Amino acid sequence: MALDEVTITKAIVESYMDSFLKYTDVDVALVGAGPANLVAAKKLAEADAKTVVFERNLAVGGGIWGGGMMFPRIVVQKEGCRILDEFGVWYREYAEGYYIASSIETVAKLTAGVVDAGAEIINLVAVEDVMIREDERVAGLVINWEAVERTRLHVDPLSVRAKVVIDGTGHDANICKVVQRKIPGARVGSLGVPGEKPMWADVGERTVVEVTQEVYPGLIAAGMAATAVAGGPRMGPIFGGMLLSGEKAAAIALEKLGL
Template sequence: MKVKQVDEGKISKYILKFTFEDWENIIDSDVIIVGAGPSGMTAAYYLAKAGLKTVLFERRLSFGGGIGGGAMLFHKIIIESPADEILKELGIRLVKAEEDVYAVDTAEFMAKLASSAIDAGAKFIHGITVDDVIFREEPLKVAGVAVEWTATQMSSLHVDPIFISAKAVVDATGHDAEVISVASRKLPELEISIPGEKSAYSEVAEQQVVDGTGKVAPGLYAAGMAVCEIKGLPRMGPIFGAMVLSGKKVADEIINDIRKS
């Protein structure tokens, strides 16, 4: 087998060419999702499947959020009904633990959820941190985000961001609700309260997270563990049904809101 020879200059040229084609395309998006955890990737799948231009920014160079760590690095997590129906739709294998409760392999869960979202048309960009939100007045709403390379922020360099506009921004950053925290601090007129996450109480937290998922302010939505932070809900540990259902719920709400606008 003979490997085709490619000049180093061409390698760089092609990388830059196709990278900037992608960036030009996502500058004006329908939906920006921040965080490639279970809720963010589930939302990306359903939003892209509905035909919305969806970009997902992840500050790390990987995807999965809290999935990969499983429970204290054990490689299984738990999914309960009705979230199992979404995993079945994505071809993720489930092992029955008891009625309506299933064990899932973390690597398979991460890989197939990401693959499904990408195949549906969502664009994933790694190594990006959302530094700020864009807002518009009259009426006041969130209209996009300001982004930086994560490596730039880790180096403590002062570099201005670039801006990505969108009709909806989803905070799926997890426990710290990073995007909503920025919006609440910089735009107090949005009247966003962040009481903080409570200690574990899985039996009630799963339902409460799903119930609390959705619009936080015009143009700004919460999904997954970010909901616990902004609603003062208990954490739930290595059971992920609410994360998946939260992602679908926020996607459904955004699809409805954009179609009505």
């Protein structure tokens, strides 16, 4: 059989658009496909929540890929190894309480876990705003192609309705900052997104889980976004807290959804 270029084009466009339209009205929309949100997305999908993850970059995985200073390894403490086990990530003990995993394997298996659970990941899409309704809850996202944002083209966005939004955009806490900036009188968290403090791995690992919470009606902050909202310290290339933060974010969202 001879291959036809137009058939190939139609297959890609029709398949993508079918999926895209399906996920314009969801239970949970997660922004950023870093470690916390990948864990959260799998947990949510396994609980039958209709779940979509938007990632602005070409690749998912957030800060895991580069490990520490481009050495593709991450450290996970014992509590976080439970999450690695759930995703089938191999790791070994380096010293008491310190476990080493491949950053590349971790991203691959977290991503596969999300897809296998039934959640959708849409890359190269940026979230530029949120939707708000009369009760001043976050009710969805305003999205555009990342290429449009980077080239500063004047192209109007589209919208996605969501019952719950999870900000997993890392150090920048982009969605939390949008809410803080654009809603008069809004107070995201108790401090209003002050940003993270300098590195302190021990405190940072505990803090990122403790401060994972609903920070504004309809908006949950996870991972480093939660740390930025709470003004906690960064922790560097140790990721157990990030994984556990995603698990907690999913639990909060499921409780809000009644699932």
